[in-house]
Amino acid sequence: MPEARAEESAGTPESSGRPRTGADNGTGDRTGTGVGAGAGQGATTGRPRRRQARGEARIAQLLEAAADVFCASGYNGASTNAIAREAGVSPGTLYQFFPNKEAIAIELGEQLMQRWRETYGAAFVISRIELPLDRLLDAVLDPLIAFNCENPAFAVLTHGSEIPGVITQEHDALHATMLTRTEALLAAYLPELPADRVARTAEMSFVLFKAGLDLIMAHEGAEREAYSAELKTVMYRYLEPLVCDTPDRTAERSIDTP
Structure with missing residues (x-):
């Protein structure tokens, strides 16, 4: 992640002391062998040890603007000029913190993925296996759906070549980690199910969730809520027969279907 520089030196990349390491590609992004070029190959770290509060606030402002631009234009259609304009700052100010669009995307992606880890980590809790299936689905799916609806840039930055x-x-x-957590939760919830069946059920459940999430994200308001309910219904009807076949569990499960 590019190191924050003092805002008082705002102006152009050159006036802030950042060397011009490559050519401008016509969208305001710089390409070449500098920090941004290495970022796409995993060389993004040189994470600064200290940042002043003002610099942190500016970075947060730029990342919020970038999220809006990525959602509106896609990653390919976005540019540093558009992000600076959305943030209400000059391109020179943006370049004090990020050398190019790629570096911004990597920083934003890292933050979103960390929050996603925290979200699904709190959702996939083994102690919830004591819940009836409908309530278990609510407890697991609701925070995952809410995160994606509240952070649409997450989908933009995790899909596309x-x-x-x-x-x-x-x-x-x-x-891979989420699939493993899904399998572990199902294995604990359905202890009589053979391991190979648990693995297949986990993978199918994961695919169903991703497909349903795409539909949920494509709608808003009441329709989004309706598709969320439909996803839970599909998941329930897929998993409920497995619960009924497990001797240790009662077959009496209920769910409000649309």
Whole structure:
């Protein structure tokens, strides 16, 4: 993540002391062998040890603006000029903190993925296996759906071939971890189910969730709520027969269906 510089030196990248390491690509982003070029290959760290509060606030402002621009234009259609304009600052001010769009995307992606880890970590809690299936689905799915609805830039920055490779790699690792957590929760909830069946059920459940989430994200308001309810209904009807087949659990489960 690029090191924050004192805002008082705002102006142009050159006046702030940042060397021009590559050519401008016409959108306001710089390309070449500088910090931004290395960022896409995983060389993003040189994470600063200290940042003044004013610099932190400016970075947060720029990342919030970047999230809005990425959602509106996609990663490819976004530019540093558009992000600076959305943030209400000059491109020179932006370049004090980030050398290019890629560096901004990596920083924003890292923050969102950390929050996503915290969200699903709190959702996939083994102690919840004592809940009836409908309430278990509420407890697990509601925070995951809410996170994605509140952070639409997360989907933009974790899908698409043009996304910086370091984000794609981290997202793939998150995907694998979530699948493992899903399998562990199902294994605890359905202890009589053979391991190979648990693995298949976990993967199918995960695919169902992703497909349903796409529909949820494509709608707003009452329709979004309706699709959230539909996703829970689909998940319930898929998993409920497995619960009924488990000797240690009662078959009496209920869910409000639309």
